[in-house]
Amino acid sequence: MVTVMELYQLLPRTNCKKCGESTCMAFAVAMLGRKKNVAECTPLLEANFKKQKEKLESLLLPVAGAEETGMIVHPELCTGCGNCVVACPVDVANDPHGAGMGCAPTNDKVIFKVVDGKVLASNIKECRRFGKNKVLCYACIDPCPTGAIEFV
Amino acid sequence: MVTCTGCALLCDDIEVIVENNRIKEIKNACRRGAARMKGCSNRLVPCVDQKPTDIESSIQKAAQIIRNSKAPMLFGLDNSTCEAQVKGIHFAKKINGILDDTSSFCQGILIERVLAQKFRTCSLDDIRNKADVLVYWGSDAQDSQPRHLSRFSYFPRGELRQRGYEEDRMAIAIDVRESNTAKICKGHFYRIPPKGDREFILALIDALYGKVPAYDTKKMLELAGILKKAEFGAIFVGIGLTYSIKDDFDVLTALAQKLPNFNIMPMVGHYNMRGFNETMFKETGFVNKVKFNGKAVHDIKYSIMESLNEKTADAIVVVGSDPVSSLPGPVLSRLASIPVICIDPCVTMTSKIATVTIPCAVSGLESAGTAVRMDGKVIGLSKIIESEYLTDEEIMERLVEAV
Amino acid sequence: MDMDFGKFLKSPEYDIKIITYRDIFHAEALESDRFGEEYKKLSAAISMSKTDMQKMGIKSGDRVKISNNFASIVVQTNESKRDEPGGLAFMVNSPWSNSLVSGETRGKGIPEFKNIDAKISLSKEEITTLDKLMKAFIKNPI
Numbered sequence: 001m002v003t004v005m006e007l008y009q010l011l012p013r014t015n016c017k018k019c020g021e022s023t024c025m026a027f028a029v030a031m032l033g034r035k036k037n038v039a040e041c042t043p044l045l046e047a048n049f050k051k052q053k054e055k056l057e058s059l060l061l062p063v064a065g066a067e068e069t070g071m072i073v074h075p076e077l078c079t080g081c082g083n084c085v086v087a088c089p090v091d092v093a094n095d096p097h098g099a100g101m102g103c104a105p106t107n108d109k110v111i112f113k114v115v116d117g118k119v120l121a122s123n124i125k126e127c128r129r130f131g132k133n134k135v136l137c138y139a140c141i142d143p144c145p146t147g148a149i150e151f152v
Numbered sequence: 153m154v155t156c157t158g159c160a161l162l163c164d165d166i167e168v169i170v171e172n173n174r175i176k177e178i179k180n181a182c183r184r185g186a187a188r189m190k191g192c193s194n195r196l197v198p199c200v201d202q203k204p205t206d207i208e209s210s211i212q213k214a215a216q217i218i219r220n221s222k223a224p225m226l227f228g229l230d231n232s233t234c235e236a237q238v239k240g241i242h243f244a245k246k247i248n249g250i251l252d253d254t255s256s257f258c259q260g261i262l263i264e265r266v267l268a269q270k271f272r273t274c275s276l277d278d279i280r281n282k283a284d285v286l287v288y289w290g291s292d293a294q295d296s297q298p299r300h301l302s303r304f305s306y307f308p309r310g311e312l313r314q315r316g317y318e319e320d321r322m323a324i325a326i327d328v329r330e331s332n333t334a335k336i337c338k339g340h341f342y343r344i345p346p347k348g349d350r351e352f353i354l355a356l357i358d359a360l361y362g363k364v365p366a367y368d369t370k371k372m373l374e375l376a377g378i379l380k381k382a383e384f385g386a387i388f389v390g391i392g393l394t395y396s397i398k399d400d401f402d403v404l405t406a407l408a409q410k411l412p413n414f415n416i417m418p419m420v421g422h423y424n425m426r427g428f429n430e431t432m433f434k435e436t437g438f439v440n441k442v443k444f445n446g447k448a449v450h451d452i453k454y455s456i457m458e459s460l461n462e463k464t465a466d467a468i469v470v471v472g473s474d475p476v477s478s479l480p481g482p483v484l485s486r487l488a489s490i491p492v493i494c495i496d497p498c499v500t501m502t503s504k505i506a507t508v509t510i511p512c513a514v515s516g517l518e519s520a521g522t523a524v525r526m527d528g529k530v531i532g533l534s535k536i537i538e539s540e541y542l543t544d545e546e547i548m549e550r551l552v553e554a555v
Numbered sequence: 556m557d558m559d560f561g562k563f564l565k566s567p568e569y570d571i572k573i574i575t576y577r578d579i580f581h582a583e584a585l586e587s588d589r590f591g592e593e594y595k596k597l598s599a600a601i602s603m604s605k606t607d608m609q610k611m612g613i614k615s616g617d618r619v620k621i622s623n624n625f626a627s628i629v630v631q632t633n634e635s636k637r638d639e640p641g642g643l644a645f646m647v648n649s650p651w652s653n654s655l656v657s658g659e660t661r662g663k664g665i666p667e668f669k670n671i672d673a674k675i676s677l678s679k680e681e682i683t684t685l686d687k688l689m690k691a692f693i694k695n696p697i
Contacts, residue, residue, distance in 0.1 A: 158586075182579070183579055183580070183583050184579050184582045184583055184586070186583075187582070187583040187584075187586035187587050188586045190586075190587065192586065192587060192588065192589075193587060193588045193591070194588065194590070256664050256665075257660075257664060257665045257666060257668075261665070292576060292577060294579070295576075295577050295578055295579040295582070296577045296579075296582075298579055328574055328643075329574060329576055329639075329645060330637045330638070330639075331576065343640070345640075346572060346574060346643070346669075346670050347670060391669075392669060395665065395667075395668065395669050395670070396669075398663060398665050399663070421577075441664065452662055452663065452664050455664030456664075457658070457660050457664045457665070457666060458660065458662070458664050460658075461658060461659075461660070474589075476650070476689070476693075477589065477649070477650050477653070478653065479653065479666075480625070480653050480654075480656035480657060480658045480666045480668075481625055481626050481650075481653055481654035481655070481656065481658075481688070481691065481692045482625050482656075482657065482658035482692065483658040484689075484692040484693055485692050485693055485694065488692075488693040488694075498589075499590070500589065501589070501650065501685070501689065504689070505689075505693060
């Protein structure tokens with residue numbers, strides 16, 4: 001996963017404030033948090049920054065697909081084992097006699113489901129990482145052997 | 153709900169959406185299972201001498217080859233229903249043939265001991281409800297039985313394990329390779345050198361007796377401590393362990409005796425390999441490697457490997473298996489030098505060298521029946537889509553009639 | 556005149572022990588098309604530790620010849636993402652790895668599928684195809 005430093009290194013690092021942030025570092029943090037996008041850094045639009053801009057866009061591509069919680073599922077890495085389906089505390093609470101017991105989910109209130117051999121996330125607002133006073137939960141990341149789920 | 157035949161977990165909680173007699177969407181099956189249920193891209197067609205013909209001519213030619221053979225062999229049936237396996241055994245009896253399956257070079261040696269009650273064993277449901285210490289030994293369940301950890305062993309909440317994997321269960325991996333399963337076992341991965349399982353077991357037994365183990369003393373004592381405290385443990389024996397101790401399997405029996413709270417569970421790949429072993433055990437008293445001659449004679453020379461090495465068989469009927477793909481290269485020339493009759497839904501490497509090919513329906517997709525899960529539980533398979541193919545069960549019946 | 560001196564110099568050979576394993580992506584490729592490109596790509600590959608590869612002068616993506624008494628095949632090298640012990644190489648169980656396995660079972664019926672001794676060296680040859688594998692063992696595939 002891309003880090004703030006990697007993004008920062010590609011910025012003009014002039015702290016020009018044209019983006020509305022006070023420093024380039026703050027802008028990098030905002031981009032990673034999907035609060036700002038690359039185009040808001042106007043100096044980057046100049047020709048001599050073309051390469052950096054392209055690199056930034058490619059680094060931020062997976063982040064762009066993140067759900068509101070910052071969750072990204074990489075279907076190409078997913079084995080469909082369902083560990084996350086059963087380990088997710090929200091799934092256990094919302095479907096104790098289905099997903100919570102290791103069986104197929106029995107209702108639509110769960111976050112994770114496996115479709116066509118790959119995991120699909122829905123009901124994302126139920127995620128413990130979502131909204132105010134969130135919890136930094138790792139229950140779906142830790143049981144995944146292939147790194148198919150990450151949060152940004 | 154339908155059953156997945158991707159591996160011997162036989163997940164029976166699969167939902168499918170069928171449209172125009174094709175599977176459009178599969179829910180709950182893993183990547184491997186989903187691929188299996190979507191089927192292969194190249195279906196087999198009936199051929200004689202690699203020339204397309206009709207199924208009737210294929211069956212007649214197969215019967216002729218078997219009639220002319222002095223020592224015919226039937227091999228496979230691990231990807232067939234129990235009903236087809238029973239018919240297959242009858243067919244082998246009728247032709248006084250040799251009968252073997254993949255288990256003779258896979259988990260057969262272990263399943264034989266489980267069926268003969270040399271080990272304590274239990275069901276996967278017991279494991280879900282009770283197990284607190286899980287040992288994946290030479291087994292990468294995550295890749296071979298992908299829903300094992302999530303459906304039964306590690307992640308689910310069970311009757312006595314309400315706190316699930318977070319607090320109530322501990323997963324341990326013992327392996328040569330840091331597999332995907334070993335990754336999940338994190339702090340409890342014991343890496344051993346190739347063929348090091350026997351020494352590891354002996355050292356572990358020492359540690360369990362309170363002796364100082366000769367091997368990796370600190371970690372071994374730690375492991376022995378964990379195993380001793382287990383209330384309901386399971387050792388999932390993968391093919392890595394089976395291959396490694398195949399010459400001295402009794403060391404595992406000795407370890408199991410020293411661990412009274414543990415159960416031994418064979419990790420099976422092919423969806424109905426255990427079914428084959430059980431059906432054979434019921435019918436003949438042996439799990440594989442049999443020649444029928446009025447009665448069933450069990451001998452290593454009737455294993456697929458030795459049948460080829462010692463030229464015991466002079467014609468072979470392969471059902472739902474691809475020995476050209478799964479056997480060592482050096483024995484393939486012998487296989488290709490005898491007439492091969494290949495019964496399979498798909499084009500395989502074996503069908504490419506076969507004298508006769510007979511396409512069949514995909515069991516559990518185009519035909520129903522039953523199969524035996526890796527823990528011995530019988531699971532129903534459903535017919536999900538219509539097809540015009542004969543089932544392997546029907547083909548076995550037809551061959552019995554035709555010979 | 557173009558002289559490729561490299562071809563006169565035999566690449567150094569190293570002894571390796573190959574451990575075979577199962578991989579879910581490989582199993583998926585097998586189910587959908589055992590004659591397809593994906594299955595070949597995942598089968599005709601060997602992975603080793605970074606340290607071993609450096610020692611042998613092999614880089615990720617290089618083609619290598621793996622040979623022993625039973626076969627000689629060309630596969631692609633991948634650097635293992637894990638911290639592997641030295642001297643071990645890993646291949647997915649497939650017709651490629653099986654070609655290197657002895658047919659001798661010492662009367663046990665179980666070949667050494669997971670414990671293969673072989674030599675490895677850099678190669679410029681093409682990756683071995685399934686067709687070629689079959690032809691190596693079966694004189695006249697029908």
